[in-house]
Amino acid sequence: MNENFHKSMAWLHTWTGVLIGSVLFAIFWMGSLSVFDRELDRWMQPGTRLETSATPVSLDRVVAPVAHALAAGSTQWGVNLPTERAPHMRFFYRDAQGKTITRAIDPHTGQLIADQGSKAGTGFIFPFHFSLHIQWLDLGHWIVGAAGMAMLVLLVCGVVIHRKIFVDFFLFRPRKRLQRASLDLHNLTGVLALPFHFVATLSGLIIFMGIYFPQSHVGAYGAGTLARDQFNLEASGGFKRAKANRPGTQASLDAMLAEAERQWPGGKAFLVRVWHPGDANGYVEVRRSYAKDVTMHLDRLTFDVQTGAVLHRFQAAPVMTVQRFISGMHFIQFDHWGLRWLYFCAGLSGCVMITTGFLFWLEARRASHLKKGLVGVRVVEALTVGSVTGIVTATLAFLVANRLLPPGASVAGQDRAALEMWVFYLVWLATFVHAAWRRASPATQPARRAWQEQCVAIAVLALAAVLLNGLTTGDHLLKTLARGYWPVAGVDLVLLLGAGLAWWSGQRIGQTSARRGPQAEARALHQAAMEEGVCGG
C-alpha cells in the first residue's frame, strides 16, 4: 500500500501491534500461567494437595459407590484418573437440567473432597487464555482468534522489517535511553523466541479450527447439522447407542480398564465414562492417556456395560493425528518438567516482547505528540499500563482473594469462586483507572508514576500471597521445600521471584525519573524522536 513492501510491512506491524497488543498481552500472560494450571489448582485448592498414589485405584470400589450416590439417574458420568499433576480423581456427571457437575474424590480414602470454592488455574486462568470468559456467541474465542491471526501477521512483518536479524540477536543496550533499550529488548525476545511464538500461535488457531472454520465440512459432507455431526464422528470418533429403557447390570469397570490397557501396549487410560448408567444398553468409554506422547491422540475403546465386551474401537486417521500432534505441542499435556519451564519462559518472553513494543511506540512519539497536542500517546500509555502491570496486579489480587475469602463466602448471590473472579475483574478495571489518573498529571512528566506504583502493588501482592498461603494452609515454603512438595513450593518461589523483580523495577523506574527530572526527560525524548524516524505513523 505504501511505495514499497518494506514500508507497508512496517506500517502494518506498528498499527496491528498498537491495536491488538493489549489483548495479545492478556492471552500471552494467561497462556504462560496455564502451563502450570494444575500447580495453581493445588495452590488455590488446598484440599486437593494429596500425595500421588503409587497403586492404581479400583474404580469398582472407589468410584462406583460415589456414582451410585450422586449420579444414579444421570445420562452419563465419568472420572478422570489421578495423575502426577492432578492427584485427585475428577468425578463428573450430568444433573437433571443437563448441567455438568464436577466433584473431586480422594483416591486414598474414596471420600468426596469438599468443594474448594475456586475456579483456580484450570477453571479460570486456562479458559481465560483462549476465550477471555466471554461466552456470548463464542465472542471470546473469536477475539482470541483474531488476535492470533494478528500475531502471525506481526511476526511475519516483524521479520520483514528487520534488516539485521542476526545482529539483533546479540544486541541489548539496557543502559541506553528507554526507547533504544526497549527496541533492543523487543528485537531480542522477538527473534530469540520467534519459532516458539509462531508455532504456539498457529497451533492455537488450529486447535479451534472447528470454531474458526465452522463451514469447513460443507464441500465434502454438505450443509446442515447432520453433515457436521457426521464429519465430527468420522474425524474424532464417538460411539452412540440409544437407551433400552430397561434396567441392566454393570460389569467390572476395573476389568474393562485392564482390557483397554492390554490393547494399548504401554498405554494407560486417563478417562472412563459410563453412558446411560443403569440401562441395559449402557456403554463404557475408555480414553487413552497422552501423558507420554506429544500427540493428544483420540484412541478410545467402548465396552458394553453389562458384558464388558468391546463394542467399538477408535483411532484417528493420519491427518487428524497431525492435527492432534499440533494441538499437543500447544497444550503441553505430556509429562516433561524441563519443557514445561521452557514454555513458561518463552511465553513470558512474549509478554516482554509485547510490552517493549508498546514502550518503543510510546517513546518514539511522546515528544511529537506533546508538541502537536495529540492524545494518542496519553491514551495508549494508560491502556498499556493497565494491560501489562494491570493484569499482573489483578492476577495476584485473584490469588490473595483466594487465600482471604472464607469458605462458603457469598455476596449478593455470588459464590466464593465467583467472588474471586470479581476481585480479578474489579482490580483490573481499577488499574486502568489508576493509569489514566496518574497519566493526567503534568503533561511533561511521562507516566512513570503509574508504572512505578503498579510495580510496587505487584511486589506487595505477590509477597502477601506467599505469606497468606503459609498462614492459612500451613504449607509454608520451609515445609513444602523440606517435603519436596513442588506444586505449591514452585508457585511460592515464582511469586517471591516476581515480587523481587517487580520491586526492583519499581525502584529503577523511580530513580530514572528522579535523576533526570521532567525537563531533561522531555528533551531527551524529543531528541530520540528526531533520531529515530523509523516505523512512521
Add this chain to the structure above:
Amino acid sequence: MRMKDLVRSPRLALCLRLVAAVPGGYAMAAAAVAVCAGVLAHAGMARSEAVVLSAMMGFVFYLLWLLWAFGVRSLWRLWGVLLGGLAAGTALLPLMPQGA
C-alpha cells in the same frame, strides 16, 4: 465530492483495504477451505481427512492473504482478486460431490 476524489481519500482507501483484507480475506479463506476439502475428497482422500487438512491450511492461506492485501499497491487489483476468488468459491461449492 467527485468519485475520483473519493477513491483518492486516504481514509477511504484504508477502509477499503481493511474490508478486503480482514473480513474479505476470511470469507475467501472459509470458501477455499470448503471447496478444497470437497476437491480432495473427490480425489480419493477420506472425507474427514480432507476437511481437517483444508481447515489447517486455511489459516496459512488467510495469513498470506492478509500480508499480500497490505503489501499490494493497487486497491483495484486487491478487490479484483477478492471478488474473483469469492465468485469462484460460490460457483464451485455447489459442484462439490456433497455440495451445499
